[in-house]
Amino acid sequence: MKIPTYRRPSPTYQRAQVSRRTFLSFATGAVATMLPLKTPTGLLVASACEPADCVLLDAQEHGPLPESLAGYQSALAAGGARFLRISGGPLPYSRTIIVPACLALPPELSQEIAAALTGGSRVVLESGAGFATRQEFAAHKEWLRDYWSVRVEAPVDLWRPRKDLPERPRSRAPLAVRHSPIPARVPYVDFHWPFRTKIRDFSRVVPVSALPEHVVASCEHWPVASKQNKGEGTLVFLGSPLGPALLAGDSEAHRWLRAIIASPQ
Numbered sequence: 001m002k003i004p005t006y007r008r009p010s011p012t013y014q015r016a017q018v019s020r021r022t023f024l025s026f027a028t029g030a031v032a033t034m035l036p037l038k039t040p041t042g043l044l045v046a047s048a049c050e051p052a053d054c055v056l057l058d059a060q061e062h063g064p065l066p067e068s069l070a071g072y073q074s075a076l077a078a079g080g081a082r083f084l085r086i087s088g089g090p091l092p093y094s095r096t097i098i099v100p101a102c103l104a105l106p107p108e109l110s111q112e113i114a115a116a117l118t119g120g121s122r123v124v125l126e127s128g129a130g131f132a133t134r135q136e137f138a139a140h141k142e143w144l145r146d147y148w149s150v151r152v153e154a155p156v157d158l159w160r161p162r163k164d165l166p167e168r169p170r171s172r173a174p175l176a177v178r179h180s181p182i183p184a185r186v187p188y189v190d191f192h193w194p195f196r197t198k199i200r201d202f203s204r205v206v207p208v209s210a211l212p213e214h215v216v217a218s219c220e221h222w223p224v225a226s227k228q229n230k231g232e233g234t235l236v237f238l239g240s241p242l243g244p245a246l247l248a249g250d251s252e253a254h255r256w257l258r259a260i261i262a263s264p265q
Helices: 020-032 066-078 107-119 134-148 243-247 251-262
Strands: 052-057 083-086 094-102 122-127 188-192 196-200 215-219 222-230 233-238
Touching: 052 066, 066 083, 066 094, 066 243, 066 251, 094 107, 094 251, 107 122, 107 134, 107 222, 107 233, 122 134, 134 233, 188 222, 196 251, 243 251
Parallel strands: 052 083, 052 094, 094 122, 122 233
Antiparallel strands: 188 196, 188 215, 215 222, 222 233
């Protein structure tokens, strides 16, 4: 190993006088930035020397399902993943980016995520349109089509309300939701990537229009999840929110998320 030699400063060079206390303060801060930080909320924050396993985007300002964000956060913390929870740009580098229960994002942030995707990150984009208004769903469809080349259909309510239960209060400009013709029962989403499993659904599903080779999950006869290569990365679209199942402690949902974080593209 070549040891750099000391060079005497030129006469025009002015050396700053640094006290011992100031030096120790800077040195301690430099070491701290190179270590992982565990915050009170359980987030494992990656250092500048080691990228995060996952970036969790808090997009609840743009989504109607806060339970989904809470589910991903608790599952990532329980699984020991190194992840960062952010609410906007700039977007740090990460192998995986998760956007829970989203309707749409601002153009600048959408472009940052799209750039990370084509650069090699895996983006898990979860639809939050199951309980959107008609106007919100129209904007959601346009955003998915323009930024991600994903096309979706109107949501399907798999949890058909019983006739003896009071009707839910209707929001303004409610979305026309289709009802499943299957008799009432606990619905499951059948995943066949990254492994075969069944995960309970806790809300309405948003069917995706995709080529058969891109479909990675279905519920009854509706395709509800897809996977496509985009540049060097992979876009995973979830039309059935996984976050609520994670929050409820569904073991298969937790296993699916761990596989997504750990598996290569």
